[in-house]
Amino acid sequence: MLATVIETKELLQTVAASLIAGVGITAAFAILIFGVTRSADMVRSERPLLATAAGALAAIALLVVITSIVLGIVVMTQK
Amino acid sequence: MSSDIILVIVVATALAFDFTNGFHDTANVVATSISTHAMPPRIAVAYAAIFNFVGAFISLEVAATVANDVVDAGVITPTVVFAGLIGAIAWNLATWYFGLPSSSSHALIGGVVGSAFAASGADAVLGDGVLGKVLIPAVIAPVLAFVAAVIAINVVYGIVGRERPGPVSRGFRFGQVISGGMLALAHGTNDAQKTMGVITLALIANGTISSDADVPFWVVVSAASAIALGTYTGGWRIIRTMGTRIIKMDAAQGFSAQGAGAAVILASSHYGFPLSTTQVISGGVMGAGAGKKVSAVRWGVAGNIVVAWLLTLPAAAAIGAATYGFSQLFGDGAAGPVVISTLCLAALGFVFVRRLREEPLPA
Numbered sequence: 001m002l003a004t005v006i007e008t009k010e011l012l013q014t015v016a017a018s019l020i021a022g023v024g025i026t027a028a029f030a031i032l033i034f035g036v037t038r039s040a041d042m043v044r045s046e047r048p049l050l051a052t053a054a055g056a057l058a059a060i061a062l063l064v065v066i067t068s069i070v071l072g073i074v075v076m077t078q079k
Numbered sequence: 080m081s082s083d084i085i086l087v088i089v090v091a092t093a094l095a096f097d098f099t100n101g102f103h104d105t106a107n108v109v110a111t112s113i114s115t116h117a118m119p120p121r122i123a124v125a126y127a128a129i130f131n132f133v134g135a136f137i138s139l140e141v142a143a144t145v146a147n148d149v150v151d152a153g154v155i156t157p158t159v160v161f162a163g164l165i166g167a168i169a170w171n172l173a174t175w176y177f178g179l180p181s182s183s184s185h186a187l188i189g190g191v192v193g194s195a196f197a198a199s200g201a202d203a204v205l206g207d208g209v210l211g212k213v214l215i216p217a218v219i220a221p222v223l224a225f226v227a228a229v230i231a232i233n234v235v236y237g238i239v240g241r242e243r244p245g246p247v248s249r250g251f252r253f254g255q256v257i258s259g260g261m262l263a264l265a266h267g268t269n270d271a272q273k274t275m276g277v278i279t280l281a282l283i284a285n286g287t288i289s290s291d292a293d294v295p296f297w298v299v300v301s302a303a304s305a306i307a308l309g310t311y312t313g314g315w316r317i318i319r320t321m322g323t324r325i326i327k328m329d330a331a332q333g334f335s336a337q338g339a340g341a342a343v344i345l346a347s348s349h350y351g352f353p354l355s356t357t358q359v360i361s362g363g364v365m366g367a368g369a370g371k372k373v374s375a376v377r378w379g380v381a382g383n384i385v386v387a388w389l390l391t392l393p394a395a396a397a398i399g400a401a402t403y404g405f406s407q408l409f410g411d412g413a414a415g416p417v418v419i420s421t422l423c424l425a426a427l428g429f430v431f432v433r434r435l436r437e438e439p440l441p442a
Contacts, residue, residue: 010350014350014352015219019226019342022338023227023230023339026231026234026235027234033254037247069257076138
């Protein structure tokens with residue numbers, strides 16, 4: 001009886017989406033902070049190549065964060 | 080004429096509930112931002128109010144669940160919906176008075192189920208919907224937020240754990256402006272829709288709209304406005320419980336807790352699960368604390384919150400049922416709801432003024 005009541009597919013999709021978004025966006029934001037911090041440190045140490053690489057990593061992470069949030073809201077509004 | 084008067088009272092009561100929901104629940108939304116000093120209290124509350132308002136417009140799945148899957152709209156009356164709302168408001172105010180962050184959502188659903196049961200018996204309650212759409216997600220969601228926050232905070236410490244703490248902390252405090260906004264958006268989406276669902280249910284019960292009609296736009300706008308106003312008014316006592324009494328947080332933990340909470344609430348709202356946002360946020364806060372250090376979580380306070388959660392559904396249901404019984408003493412007309420509304424307004428004004436006098440707002 002319980003199996004017919006539980007909306008298994010929706011619940012599993014909720015679990016997957018929550019973990020991917022909750023952990024993924026937080027991880028991307030942490031990488032963004034890592035990139036910005038390292039880039040600033042490398043600039044101070046006069047290592048421009050590493051500073052650029054860290055800055056690029058931060059830029060990619062920022063793009064991932066923004067895209068994920070926008071995508072999430074678009075999906076929410078389209079059902 | 081009599082049923083129209085009751086309908087007006089129901090709509091006003093539902094919006095009052097939405098206001099208390101904002102007042103009661105959104106403290107939970109802003110607590111982490113305030114606790115980590117990402118935002119000053121007044122700005123955090125105003126910010127959350129704006130995102131609550133916007134969030135109410137992005138989905139209607141939860142409203143559909145509350146209107147169609149909890150009780151049988153075909154057999155209930157606006158008076159039943161009114162009694163359920165009174166049950167929810169009374170329980171919300173009692174837990175607010177004692178500083179317990181219980182669930183407004185479960186209070187609402189418990190109140191409506193209790194009054195429907197008192198009015199029409201067990202057949203009026205859609206057991207499958209209550210179990211599959213409310214109770215099971217209610218158990219899963221806070222655990223999911225807890226797990227997501229535990230994983231997230233460990234990933235964060237793995238990535239930035241060796242960096243200088245100053246810039247990292249500043250970065251995550253800035254990040255909390257985003258994650259706090261997302262959490263307020265998620266809260267507005269899930270919680271304002273419950274009020275929309277209840278008003279829609281009353282409109283169906285009154286015969287104003289058909290059972291397959293969409294949620295009217297005026298209902299969406301008024302529910303969004305009520306929850307945003309309630310949020311702006313704030314709930315300082317519960318802010319303290321959520322923000323500092325469960326755990327002491329750093330900015331990375333605050334970001335992880337808010338991110339996990341927002342993700343769970345938004346994903347659940349997408350599938351129409353009317354969650355307790357309080358429970359989900361609490362799960363995220365405890366997960367972010369336990370992920371760093373299990374002993375950092377004040378489990379005693381967390382235990383009190385769990386007790387409040389367990390009591391919410393039956394207590395709100397009992398008050399809803401009692402309210403329906405009391406209203407029937409005055410017959411089927413509008414007299415019962417009018418008398419009860421008057422008594423509730425007097426009691427609410429007394430409690431509200433007394434509590435605000437006891438607790439001046441922080442700067």
